[in-house]
Amino acid sequence: MKKIKWAVIGAGNIAHQFVSELIKLPNCSVVGVASRTKASAGAFAEKFNITDVYESYEMLVNHCDVDIVYIASPHQLHFEQALSCLNAGKAVLCEKPMTLNVGQSMQLIQLAEQKNLFLMEAMITPLLPAIKGLQAYIEQGKLGEVKSIQASMGFQAELDINSRIFNPKLAGGALLDVGIYPLTLAQLLMKKMPSSMVSQVEKAQTGVDQQSIVSLKYESEQGADVLVQCQSSVVNFLPCCATIYGDKLIAQLADFSWSGRQIVFTNHQGERVEVLDYASDENAYALEAIHVNHCLQNGLIESPLIPHQQTLAVLHIMDSLRQQWGLVYPDE
Amino acid sequence: MKKIKWAVIGAGNIAHQFVSELIKLPNCSVVGVASRTKASAGAFAEKFNITDVYESYEMLVNHCDVDIVYIASPHQLHFEQALSCLNAGKAVLCEKPMTLNVGQSMQLIQLAEQKNLFLMEAMITPLLPAIKGLQAYIEQGKLGEVKSIQASMGFQAELDINSRIFNPKLAGGALLDVGIYPLTLAQLLMKKMPSSMVSQVEKAQTGVDQQSIVSLKYESEQGADVLVQCQSSVVNFLPCCATIYGDKLIAQLADFSWSGRQIVFTNHQGERVEVLDYASDENAYALEAIHVNHCLQNGLIESPLIPHQQTLAVLHIMDSLRQQWGLVYPDE
Numbered sequence: 001m002k003k004i005k006w007a008v009i010g011a012g013n014i015a016h017q018f019v020s021e022l023i024k025l026p027n028c029s030v031v032g033v034a035s036r037t038k039a040s041a042g043a044f045a046e047k048f049n050i051t052d053v054y055e056s057y058e059m060l061v062n063h064c065d066v067d068i069v070y071i072a073s074p075h076q077l078h079f080e081q082a083l084s085c086l087n088a089g090k091a092v093l094c095e096k097p098m099t100l101n102v103g104q105s106m107q108l109i110q111l112a113e114q115k116n117l118f119l120m121e122a123m124i125t126p127l128l129p130a131i132k133g134l135q136a137y138i139e140q141g142k143l144g145e146v147k148s149i150q151a152s153m154g155f156q157a158e159l160d161i162n163s164r165i166f167n168p169k170l171a172g173g174a175l176l177d178v179g180i181y182p183l184t185l186a187q188l189l190m191k192k193m194p195s196s197m198v199s200q201v202e203k204a205q206t207g208v209d210q211q212s213i214v215s216l217k218y219e220s221e222q223g224a225d226v227l228v229q230c231q232s233s234v235v236n237f238l239p240c241c242a243t244i245y246g247d248k249l250i251a252q253l254a255d256f257s258w259s260g261r262q263i264v265f266t267n268h269q270g271e272r273v274e275v276l277d278y279a280s281d282e283n284a285y286a287l288e289a290i291h292v293n294h295c296l297q298n299g300l301i302e303s304p305l306i307p308h309q310q311t312l313a314v315l316h317i318m319d320s321l322r323q324q325w326g327l328v329y330p331d332e
Numbered sequence: 333m334k335k336i337k338w339a340v341i342g343a344g345n346i347a348h349q350f351v352s353e354l355i356k357l358p359n360c361s362v363v364g365v366a367s368r369t370k371a372s373a374g375a376f377a378e379k380f381n382i383t384d385v386y387e388s389y390e391m392l393v394n395h396c397d398v399d400i401v402y403i404a405s406p407h408q409l410h411f412e413q414a415l416s417c418l419n420a421g422k423a424v425l426c427e428k429p430m431t432l433n434v435g436q437s438m439q440l441i442q443l444a445e446q447k448n449l450f451l452m453e454a455m456i457t458p459l460l461p462a463i464k465g466l467q468a469y470i471e472q473g474k475l476g477e478v479k480s481i482q483a484s485m486g487f488q489a490e491l492d493i494n495s496r497i498f499n500p501k502l503a504g505g506a507l508l509d510v511g512i513y514p515l516t517l518a519q520l521l522m523k524k525m526p527s528s529m530v531s532q533v534e535k536a537q538t539g540v541d542q543q544s545i546v547s548l549k550y551e552s553e554q555g556a557d558v559l560v561q562c563q564s565s566v567v568n569f570l571p572c573c574a575t576i577y578g579d580k581l582i583a584q585l586a587d588f589s590w591s592g593r594q595i596v597f598t599n600h601q602g603e604r605v606e607v608l609d610y611a612s613d614e615n616a617y618a619l620e621a622i623h624v625n626h627c628l629q630n631g632l633i634e635s636p637l638i639p640h641q642q643t644l645a646v647l648h649i650m651d652s653l654r655q656q657w658g659l660v661y662p663d664e
Contacts, residue, residue, distance in 0.1 A: 147534075147543060147568040150482075156579060156600055198530035200547040202479075202557040211479060213547045213559050215532040225534040227545050229561055236479040236577045237600035245568045247488060268488055268569035 004296050007032035007064045007090075009057045009081055010072035011044035014095060018070065018122070019048050021286040028293050032064035057081050061088045067296060068118065071095060074164055075171035076331040079104040082119070086111045091118035091301075093292050097176050100332040102315040109308045118296055120303045121311045124258040125184050127287045129278040134244070134253060134263055137276075138189060143246025143265075145224055149189065150245075151182035152231040153257060154211065154238030159204070165234050166206045171329050173208035175318055179232030181257040183314050185242050186216060186228045193313060194228070195219045201325045202235075209325060210235045216317075249273065258284040336628050339364035339396045339422075341389045341413055342404035343376035346427060350402065350454075351380050353618040360625050364396035389413050393420045399628060400450065403427060406496055407503035408663040411436040414451070418443045423450035423633075425624050429508050432664040434647040441640045450628055452635045453643045456590040457516050459619045461610040466576070466585060466595055469608075470521060475578025475597075477556055481521065482577075483514035484563040485589060486543065486570030491536070497566050498538045503661050505540035507650055511564030513589040515646050517574050518548060518560045525645060526560070527551045533657045534567075541657060542567045548649075581605065590616040 006028060008015055023030055034054035035041035045053045054060040057077075061069070061084045068091040071081050079099040082092045086108065098121040099105045112119035125131055138146060154174065157165040164170040165177065186194075194216035204210040211233035218226040231238055244251045252264045265274040282290070295303055302308055322328070338360060340347055355362055366386035367373035377385045386392040389409075393401070393416045400423040403413050411431040414424045418440065430453040431437045444451035457463055470478060486506065489497040496502040497509065518526075526548035536542040543565035550558040563570055576583045584596045597606040614622070627635055634640055654660070 147565065148545070148563070148570075150563070196532065198532060198547065200528065200530060200549045200559045202549075202559060211559060213480070213561050215530065215545045215547055215561075217532045217534075227532045227534060227543060227563075229545050229547075229563065231480070231482070231559075231561065233479065233577075236579050237582065237602075238480075238577065239602070245565075245570065247568050250569065270569075270571070 001027050001297050004028040004068060004293050005066040006030045006068055006070060007034070007060055007066040008044070008070045008072065009034050009060060011035040011040045012072060015044070015070070015072035018072065018285045018289065021283060022289040023048055024286070025289055025293060027297065031066055032060050034060035058084065061085055061090065067091055068093060068292070070122070075176055076100060076169065076329060079108070082108050083111065086115055086117055086119065089115065089117070091296060093120050093122050096121050096123045096180055097315060097318070098311050099315070100171055100329050101319050102312055104332065105312055105315055112301060116301055118301045119308070120292060120295070120306050122288060123184055123306055123311070124284045124288050125181060125256060126188055126305050126310065127291055128256070128258070128260055128284065129280060130253055130260045130263055131185070131188060131256065133276055133278055134251060135189065137251065137263070138244070142249065143244060143251055144248030146189070146226050146244055146246050148226060148245045149186060149228040149242065151185050151242040151256065152238040153178040153181050153240040154231070154233030154236055156236050157234045161206050166204050166208060166210070168206055168208050169330050171331065172206065173327065174211055174232040174234045175209050175321060177234065179212065179214070179230065180314060180318065181240070182230035182232060182242070183214070183317055184310070185256055186230060187310060187313050189244065190218045190226060190228070192218060194317065197317065197320060199321055199324055203325070207327065209327060212321070214321060333359050333629050336360040336400060336625050337398040338362045338400055338402060339366070339384075339392055339398040340376070340402045340404065341366050341392060343367040343372045344404060347376070347402070347404035350404065350617045350621065353615060354621040355380055356618070357621055357625060359629065363398055364392050366392035390416065393417055393422065399423055400425060400624070402454070407508055408432060408501065408661060411440070414440050415443065418447055418449055418451065421447065421449070423628060425452050425454050428453050428455045428512055429647060429650070430643050431647070432503055432661050433651050434644055436664065437644055437647055444633060448633055450633045451640070452624060452627070452638050454620060455516055455638055455643070456616045456620050457513060457588060458520055458637050458642065459623055460588070460590070460592055460616065461612060462585055462592045462595055463517070463520060463588065465608055465610055466583060467521065469583065469595070470576070474581065475576060475583055476580030478521070478558050478576055478578050480558060480577045481518060481560040481574065483517050483561075483574040483588065484570040485510040485513050485572040486563070486565030486568055488568050489566045493538050498536050498540060498542070500538055500540050501662050503663065504538065505659065506543055506564040506566045507541050507653060509566065511544065511546070511562065512646060512650065513572070514562035514564060514574070515546070515649055516642070517588055518562060519642060519645050521576065522550045522558060522560070524550060526649065529649065529652060531653055531656055535657070539659065541659060544653070546653060
């Protein structure tokens with residue numbers, strides 16, 4: 001097996017968590033890191049025994065000899081950095097959201113295909129065994145006909161208008177940060193585009209969405225609709241929990257974004273009828289790292305589990321919502 | 333204290349439950365009952381020791397000497413029956429929804445005021461001690477600033493196009509049957525009209541709403557919005573549960589429609605910090621019967637706990653939603 005050489009752009013919390021898992025794996029190595037400050041890149045390199053430290057992503061892209069670059073920088077930088085990596089012949093694993101809007105991601109995907117390079121959004125949810133289990137359960141009809149889905153995710157951030165949470169220049173707001181997870185779950189389970197979406201939003205003083213409720217309708221050929229509500233917030237806690245209401249059973253999956261390991265099935269009397277455990281020795285970042293190495297070692301340019309279509313579908317929904325809200329970022 | 337004389341129109345399940353409690357109370361008596369069939373009225377009268385049995389509501393209204401009539405007939409009959417009672421000088425306790433739309437209820441309220449007669453919608457939720465406790469907690473700021481509310485109620489009915497659940501001639505649909513409860517809760521806690529509402533609906537083959545998701549936005553002068561989602565269904569179970577997300581604490585009240593007795597408070601780490609129990613010897617119908625007797629004995633023509641404004645506000649919201657859905661009933 002070919003040994004995959006990695007570099008990392010961004011030295012924040014998520015990069016720390018991902019690289020902690022990546023360096024444990026055989027058949028790959030992390031050889032370069034770039035960050036906005038040389039100090040943080042240096043500390044990151046020291047922690048993970050990375051030999052090449054760059055003080056700009058351009059330096060890394062032009063001088064670091066790697067197969068793939070993991071982009072874990074703030075949202076608004078993803079597009080230009082991924083474009084630059086692909087143009088330099090490097091595959092890309094890009095943190096979510098892949099870009100600010102669907103148009104930017106379509107450009108990246110087109111370029112990756114032209115250059116025959118692997119490109120994937122680092123959206124862990126589809127990789128979780130519990131999600132795959134839930135999908136199988138629904139397809140087998142064990143819930144009966146799915147009638148509605150509720151999913152939410154939210155946390156309480158201190159109001160700091162310069163932070164990545166609230167600053168529009170850093171593509172702040174709840175939707176791109178946490179709202180993307182409930183929407184991804186909805187798309188993973190529905191496997192088609194919603195026929196309509198409506199929403200309520202509360203904006204922060206900076207103009208970004210600090211909380212929203214989104215209601216989606218998915219129509220089927222059989223005339224049975226599924227109604228889906230997705231709620232997200234950065235001003236109050238919301239449980240990261242998805243509930244799928246079938247006309248036979250109800251399935252509940254907590255922590256569906258990246259650590260969910262248990263599906264609880266209840267009947268219409270509220271009684272538990274089954275609990276499925278998807279315990280794993282690997283954490284979600286390890287699953288992601290293993291999956292990407294596997295794709296690269298097998299010469300894939302698109303992940304079968306996180307296909308471009310899925311990334312584009314969620315971005316398209318988020319674009320439509322931001323259009324409803326009149327929320328445009330400076331970098332798009 | 334004056335002894336209140338009651339009559340009942342309708343001999344269905346809810347009438348049974350309410351009258352079971354009513355006849356236990358001192359200072360009142362149930363003297364008449366009317367139903368669409370003499371047999372069911374007769375059986376009802378026998379069960380509750382009611383002397384006067386009528387085979388039409390008109391007969392009861394014209395011949396039964398009572399202070400107040402409890403109307404527990406199908407929705408679409410409420411308006412004409414209440415109008416008839418008020419015109420005959422009888423006070424009215426009318427099952428929810430008071431009428432099919434806000435215009436009909438405004439007519440009834442105007443007539444009741446002209447005739448100096450008591451009129452109330454039999455909406456139990458505002459009478460629950462747990463709801464009053466929740467309102468007080470919110471007003472005291474114990475949840476912090478309320479950011480959002482989720483409330484749902486649903487059950488799975490067998491598809492019968494002639495049933496009161498699905499038949500438009502009987503004002504079927506989830507909204508008027510169960511969706512009215514989450515909306516009432518929202519209004520009880522918000523105490524003002526929403527500034528906007530959006531929704532997704534799935535209609536049954538009969539054209540009535542078999543499930544919907546409604547998202548309301550309540551704006552405050554301080555610029556802080558509250559987002560509220562209300563979900564209802566007659567094609568699948570949905571827990572009758574309300575969750576209020578404050579920026580300090582989260583409050584959860586199960587069975588808020590008519591039996592909720594416990595509020596669970598959790599913090600943003602998901603830990604229970606307090607549980608309030610509102611145990612009561614009285615069931616909800618007893619609370620309602622006691623309250624109405626009390627109002628009548630004190631010469632009130634409007635309940636301070638279920639004021640007309642509350643009834644009208646919820647009907648206005650339901651009218652707007654049905655307008656969004658293109659759902660008009662034959663009897664309006």
